[in-house]
């Protein structure tokens with residue numbers, strides 16, 4: 022087997038306790054874990070490149086299923102005076118109408134955001150981008166321009182987050198922008214059916230375009246604690262009649278309905294083969310403000326969805342913008358919140374920010390098993406739990422067996 026090895030990730034530790042050198046072939050896929058030093062040396066003599074892992078823990082690279090790169094890092098240029106959703110919307114509208122988000126600054130912010138994600142160990146990003154209304158596809162074009170500089174470093178796909186409404190009076194300009202976004206190569210169609218005047222018409226419009234143009238769907242769904250708002254069930258029923266990939270992000274009201282109704286909706290989601298994305302940062306920041314007593318967490322109910330076999334990923338959503346003033350563009354922060362606020366165990370939480378994201382996006386599996394894409398991170402910790410707990414700054418980021426980023430720190434403790 023070692024004759025097909027082109028890269029040697031030397032002295033790696035795996036979460037199951039094994040140690041050795043990971044061999045990667047010319048296609049960037051794992052060949053095997055080599056434990057015999059003679060075989061490692063033979064592969065090196067055969068011309069394989071050596072990457073020193075120095076005993077660090079090697080894990081699947083991280084993945085971000087739900088970013089808003091057009092909004093990220095605007096918390097200071099679009100200050101949210103009240104810190105709540107109304108303040109965020111007002112801040113965004115004021116900044117946008119003041120011309121704060123011109124093409125050049127948008128490209129630069131998206132570039133910085135992608136850099137932060139890459140340095141955190143992210144090799145796959147899905148980002149929603151506002152499309153429609155007065156801005157048309159301007160933000161999408163800026164995001165695509167920034168992303169083009171990272172094509173050799175990470176996989177990036179964009180969702181056209183369509184301005185409301187998508188049906189009835191006023192929808193023409195938004196549907197025209199959606200068509201323009203599709204022409205511009207947008208990967209996925211998005212929207213917010215629970216905020217639309219006609220949720221079913223919105224869902225129908227999205228599926229019509231998606232099926233006509235062969236695009237996947239990723240909708241913001243039921244981002245509210247109001248249990249009477251339940252468009253997830255409409256979406257699941259429509260998704261059962263389609264073969265395209267469908268993702269629903271947020272699904273907060275699912276945590277507020279009675280258990281029998283919840284079981285019914287989750288069963289429909291499972292039968293539709295949909296993916297669900299939990300977004301703890303923004304939901305914890307924005308939800309529950311009208312409930313000063315016994316404040317609900319406002320999170321996607323991840324555990325019952327996983328128990329029913331639904332693919333559940335987790336993302337950061339807003340990062341340092343008016344909708345969430347903090348955030349580090351680090352999926353290990355998201356995983357930590359899924360453990361603390363979502364009651365998910367660490368191994369499962371890590372899957373939610375790695376393998377589940379790639380599964381959502383129909384991407385090949387990344388990891389250390391034979392045949393996996395060698396998109397990996399090496400971190401100076403002993404376990405997945407410790408990686409989430411410490412979120413070490415030091416990270417070596419590998420894509421297809423090649424080092425694409427590295428972040429290191431120096432530490433010093435004074436002596437008396």
Ligand SMILES: [Zn+2]
Nearest residue numbers: 089149241338
């Ligand atoms: Zn979002």
